[in-house]
Amino acid sequence: MLTAAGSAIETGVAQPALLAKWRRRRRVERTAAVVLPLGVGAVCALLWQMGAAARTGGSVLLPTFTDFVGAVVRVLASVRFWHALWTSESALLLGFAIAVAAGIPLGLYVGRHRTVDGLVSGYLDIAVVTPTAVFMPLVIVVLGPTFWARVAVIAIFGLPFVVVPTRTGSATVPGALVSMTRSYCGSSGAVWREVVLPASVPAIFNGLRQGLAHALTGMVIIELTFLAVGIGRLIQDAQAKFDAASVFAVTFLIVAQGVAMMALLQRAQDGLSGQWRARS
Amino acid sequence: MSTDVAVRVSGLAKSFVRETRGRASVVPVLGDVTFEIARAEFVSIVGPSGCGKTSLLRSVAGLLDVDAGTIEVDGKAVTGPGRERAVVFQDFALLPWASSLDNVAFGLKLQGVGRAERRRRARAALEMVGLDGFADALPHELSGGMRQRVGIARALSVDPDVLLMDEPFGSLDEITRRSMQEELLRIWERDKKTVLFITHSVEEALFLSDRVLVMGGKPGRVVETLTPELPRPRTRSQESSEAFTSMRDKIWETLAC
Numbered sequence: 001m002l003t004a005a006g007s008a009i010e011t012g013v014a015q016p017a018l019l020a021k022w023r024r025r026r027r028v029e030r031t032a033a034v035v036l037p038l039g040v041g042a043v044c045a046l047l048w049q050m051g052a053a054a055r056t057g058g059s060v061l062l063p064t065f066t067d068f069v070g071a072v073v074r075v076l077a078s079v080r081f082w083h084a085l086w087t088s089e090s091a092l093l094l095g096f097a098i099a100v101a102a103g104i105p106l107g108l109y110v111g112r113h114r115t116v117d118g119l120v121s122g123y124l125d126i127a128v129v130t131p132t133a134v135f136m137p138l139v140i141v142v143l144g145p146t147f148w149a150r151v152a153v154i155a156i157f158g159l160p161f162v163v164v165p166t167r168t169g170s171a172t173v174p175g176a177l178v179s180m181t182r183s184y185c186g187s188s189g190a191v192w193r194e195v196v197l198p199a200s201v202p203a204i205f206n207g208l209r210q211g212l213a214h215a216l217t218g219m220v221i222i223e224l225t226f227l228a229v230g231i232g233r234l235i236q237d238a239q240a241k242f243d244a245a246s247v248f249a250v251t252f253l254i255v256a257q258g259v260a261m262m263a264l265l266q267r268a269q270d271g272l273s274g275q276w277r278a279r280s
Numbered sequence: 281m282s283t284d285v286a287v288r289v290s291g292l293a294k295s296f297v298r299e300t301r302g303r304a305s306v307v308p309v310l311g312d313v314t315f316e317i318a319r320a321e322f323v324s325i326v327g328p329s330g331c332g333k334t335s336l337l338r339s340v341a342g343l344l345d346v347d348a349g350t351i352e353v354d355g356k357a358v359t360g361p362g363r364e365r366a367v368v369f370q371d372f373a374l375l376p377w378a379s380s381l382d383n384v385a386f387g388l389k390l391q392g393v394g395r396a397e398r399r400r401r402a403r404a405a406l407e408m409v410g411l412d413g414f415a416d417a418l419p420h421e422l423s424g425g426m427r428q429r430v431g432i433a434r435a436l437s438v439d440p441d442v443l444l445m446d447e448p449f450g451s452l453d454e455i456t457r458r459s460m461q462e463e464l465l466r467i468w469e470r471d472k473k474t475v476l477f478i479t480h481s482v483e484e485a486l487f488l489s490d491r492v493l494v495m496g497g498k499p500g501r502v503v504e505t506l507t508p509e510l511p512r513p514r515t516r517s518q519e520s521s522e523a524f525t526s527m528r529d530k531i532w533e534t535l536a537c
Binding site: 184198 | 362367376377387438
């Protein structure tokens with residue numbers, strides 16, 4: 001209650017009501033965050049089921065939602081899927097690791113040195129705008145139809161997208177923080193360790209997310225076009241057998257894997273930020 | 281050199297190269313700047329924007345190479361940043377991901393002080409500026425005035441001989457600014473550090489300082505030195521005194537020339 005003598009907070013009269021209102025709103029927001037996506041998903045699944053059943057009565061080209069769910073369970077239970085996943089993932093992990101190991105230091109360094117930035121920024125722009133798929137035949141010619149060709153393609157797909165955001169993050173570190181660190185006799189190493197690196201963390205993780213998305217794309221494209229192995233081979237085999245439900249299931253699992261990887265990156269970022277905050 | 285002189289600046293000159301539409305030109309910023317600051321003296325430099333105040337302070341801090349002249353602090357030539365100097369920045373320069381305590385301890389960490397000792401000294405510095413209840417707060421959770429208190433605490437925690445303050449209250453609102461001025465004087469009266477204080481506020485310079493250097497001209501140089509005849513500790517009522525207002529008018533006249 002607001003009175004002439006003082007505010008509501010001073011008198012304490014309205015505090016319980018205010019808190020109760022705030023808690024109610026938070027409860028509604030949390031419930032909505034769970035219920036709304038589930039609701040939208042359920043509606044989509046229903047429309048899918050009805051649409052597919054009405055159109056063909058069980059088309060080989062468009063499976064019903066229940067066929068799709070069955071295929072997901074079947075694929076997850078098959079040894080072949082896990083073997084194919086490992087074949088694809090081993091190349092993805094190595095290729096992405098190479099992109100990260102090269103991309104983060106390169107991006108950080110380029111962002112802090114105008115001369116180097118001038119030298120490489122043109123190439124980076126070209127790498128970002130050029131469809132990376134055009135390099136795949138070259139890689140196959142040089143490395144042959146091998147595991148290392150897949151690793152190289154994945155690294156090439158991911159690298160520019162790791163470098164560019166990292167470069168932006170490193171280049172936009174506030175000059176005042178660098179001056180402050182130097183004013184307390186901080187060495188160049190201290191400037192990098194204590195300021196440039198932590199200040200660039202959000203940009204680095206942005207780069208990791210973009211790089212991972214492109215690396216995943218590279219993995220799928222090369223396995224579907226040039227080197228039929230792993231998950232790509234699984235999809236091709238299902239297509240050849242007109243097993244649309246399995247194609248949908250494997251595609252869904254690849255998407256789910258990408259989403260899970262992004263979530264892991266987000267958790268890593270949150271953990272790293274917390275760790276930085278905990279230090280003194 | 282007298283041992284009473286903490287900072288001696290002689291014949292300082294600095295120019296920058298500016299590139300406009302592909303054409304480079306030399307812009308002289310400081311020209312033959314000479315002054316001294318006695319130990320435990322509070323000296324303010326006041327002047328219009330672009331007269332080289334911040335370049336002068338950055339030169340004394342060792343953050344900017346000079347073209348000509350010398351700077352000595354405690355009798356030693358300045359060739360870079362040093363432990364006997366600490367800077368308070370206008371935009372606070374706090375690490376956004378670090379708590380108040382970590383920000384205050386940062387200078388000590390860079391100077392190699394052990395973890396337990398730097399945390400103890402950082403807590404003491406936070407207490408000195410009245411922020412002992414905000415050790416875990418992140419900069420974005422603090423008001424502008426509180427952030428600058430953290431910046432001041434960081435500078436004080438390393439126990440410098442000379443405190444270099446670059447328009448520290450320039451981005452604060454008037455009410456916070458006045459309260460911070462009083463807070464700074466309270467701390468200064470206690471520790472009696474040598475202070476070089478940059479400001480564009482004539483009133484602030486007069487209220488805080490033992491001596492006011494007025495900068496002007498292109499390139500910038502010290503055009504006038506004034507000593508406010510105001511007893512310490514300073515009080516707000518002095519701002520309406522004859523001594524204060526006549527000094528203020530004189531500075532304005534100098535700046536108008």
